[in-house]
Amino acid sequence: MAICEQIGDPALAKGLIERKVVHIVTPGTVTDESLLDERRDTLLMTISRSKQGYGLDWADLAGRRSLVDEVDNEDAPEAEAALQTSP
Incomplete structure (x- = not known):
């Protein structure tokens, strides 16, 4: 658009x-x-997959925050559940 x-x-x-x-x-x-609405999180996420797991990077565009994390393959389902957002 x-x-x-x-x-x-x-x-x-x-x-x-x-x-x-x-x-x-x-x-x-x-x-x-x-x-952007400063009162609301505006999240952008990137995921990088490797043989051992995943690299995750979240950026809050409105709040100007960023978080980088790694998740092992066996922990991926738990991490995915934690990322679920409400509609």
Whole structure:
């Protein structure tokens, strides 16, 4: 999804009026501070898999916090359950 603004002059246009993309908004990757709610966690997570387990990195884009962790394969189901969020 993108936010566009009209940049053409309607008085001079013949047909469609020129527009320009000013913000790109894709669910899960909103990083523009003007679009984030500081009172609510806006989490972005990356997962890196290895033979031994997983590397996890959480970033709270609104709160400007980050956490890095490692999880062994046998602990993965428990870690996944802890990551479940309410709707």
